[in-house]
Amino acid sequence: MIQYGKHNIIETDIEAVCDVLRNHHLTQGAKGLEFEEALCKYTGAAHAVTVNSGTSALHIACLALNIGEKDLVWTVPNSFVASANCALYCGAEIDFVDIDVDSRNIDTQALQAKLYQAKQRGRLPKAVILVHFAGLSCEMKLISEILKPFNIAIIEDASHALGASFENEPVGNCKYSDCCIFSFHPVKSITTAEGGALMTNNEQIAAVARSFAKHGITRDVSSFSQFIGEPWEYEQQNLGFNYRLSDIQAALGISQLHRLNEFIQQRKKLAERYQKLLVDLPLKLPAFYAHIQSAWHIYVVELQHHNKKQVFNMMRERGIALNVHYIPIHLQPYYRQLGFNAGDFPIAEQYYKMALTLPLYPDLSESEQDYVVASLKEVLV
Numbered sequence: 001m002i003q004y005g006k007h008n009i010i011e012t013d014i015e016a017v018c019d020v021l022r023n024h025h026l027t028q029g030a031k032g033l034e035f036e037e038a039l040c041k042y043t044g045a046a047h048a049v050t051v052n053s054g055t056s057a058l059h060i061a062c063l064a065l066n067i068g069e070k071d072l073v074w075t076v077p078n079s080f081v082a083s084a085n086c087a088l089y090c091g092a093e094i095d096f097v098d099i100d101v102d103s104r105n106i107d108t109q110a111l112q113a114k115l116y117q118a119k120q121r122g123r124l125p126k127a128v129i130l131v132h133f134a135g136l137s138c139e140m141k142l143i144s145e146i147l148k149p150f151n152i153a154i155i156e157d158a159s160h161a162l163g164a165s166f167e168n169e170p171v172g173n174c175k176y177s178d179c180c181i182f183s184f185h186p187v188k189s190i191t192t193a194e195g196g197a198l199m200t201n202n203e204q205i206a207a208v209a210r211s212f213a214k215h216g217i218t219r220d221v222s223s224f225s226q227f228i229g230e231p232w233e234y235e236q237q238n239l240g241f242n243y244r245l246s247d248i249q250a251a252l253g254i255s256q257l258h259r260l261n262e263f264i265q266q267r268k269k270l271a272e273r274y275q276k277l278l279v280d281l282p283l284k285l286p287a288f289y290a291h292i293q294s295a296w297h298i299y300v301v302e303l304q305h306h307n308k309k310q311v312f313n314m315m316r317e318r319g320i321a322l323n324v325h326y327i328p329i330h331l332q333p334y335y336r337q338l339g340f341n342a343g344d345f346p347i348a349e350q351y352y353k354m355a356l357t358l359p360l361y362p363d364l365s366e367s368e369q370d371y372v373v374a375s376l377k378e379v380l381v
């Protein structure tokens with residue numbers, strides 16, 4: 001079976017992990033800090049807080065922005081459920097903005113229209129969670145200009161987009177956002193098996209997020225509110241969680257980060273190759289933009305008139321495991337029970353009916369890719 005995505009582990013990664021097992025602390029040692037510094041250096045952000053998943057990073061992002069009950073958060077329906085769940089964890093209400101047919105990212109006109117209505121009704125969101133779908137950055141400059149007058153916070157869910165750039169600057173530098181999160185799940189740009197990170201230029205956000213990832217505990221005497229600073233003392237000041245990344249995982253992350261640019265180059269090369277090889281098929285292909293370089297987390301095509309289930313199954317019979325990104329979040333039973341319905345976000349729903357994710361990962365060989373293309377040609381007669 002050819003999978004839609006796959007990690008890339010080589011001997012130096014294994015060595016890095018074994019080195020921790022043999023010689024270092026397994027958690028809360030030097031590797032965690034080293035990984036955070038490497039992420040800051042790569043993205044240009046001032047602060048990184050590494051955690052045990054992208055989902056945890058989204059949760060502490062919401063907590064650090066003080067999102068709670070009575071607050072409203074917006075995201076897009078075309079994402080993994082974690083992009084919306086994080087707001088619900090904090091007791092906030094979630095709502096969605098539909099996507100753009102070409103970029104498959106948030107529709108900036110729909111965002112503007114919804115903001116206008118929200119303003120009229122007197123209920124603006126406290127934050128918007130932007131998803132850089134498939135590794136393609138949202139229109140960050142425009143969106144920050146739209147949201148700034150309303151004082152609405154921006155969280156970038158860049159789970160797909162480590163290694164991408166917007167106007168020649170790395171995604172994760174938080175130039176146009178309050179914070180940005182990454183996931184290091186095995187299908188993402190780099191992996192720590194499970195893991196994630198929050199990037200920010202705001203010292204306060206970094207400190208609060210870090211605290212929530214570590215039980216709400218601080219050991220910094222200068223920030224104690226009650227204890228006097230005996231050598232054994234720490235203070236719990238918030239109800240936090242244990243979202244720590246282990247040093248075993250951090251070592252893998254450091255090692256993987258060395259090859260990130262190589263991974264992205266390889267993904268880009270394959271994506272451009274798909275673009276050429278598929279041009280005559282009855283498919284809508286991903287859009288390319290001069291000012292945005294995608295990390296090419298996934299390569300999604302949209303059928304024009306074929307039956308998705310049939311194509312999916314016929315490709316599977318040929319040993320190719322396609323995938324679907326995403327079932328619109330608001331159509332999940334949990335979200336329907338919150339009051340969402342089919343028809344609420346028609347662009348995301350129509351896109352979902354036709355979207356299929358083709359295999360794309362750094363190790364995919366050109367002959368495997370040729371086989372995927374040849375199979376599609378057979379199936380789409």
Ligand SMILES: *Cc1c(COP(=O)(O)O)cnc(C)c1O
Pocket residue numbers: 053054055056079080082083131157159160183184185194195196
């Ligand atoms: C993978 C992913 C997440 C969650 O990341 P985990 O590390 O699996 O918790 C969140 N949002 C999006 C868009 C993702 O693709």
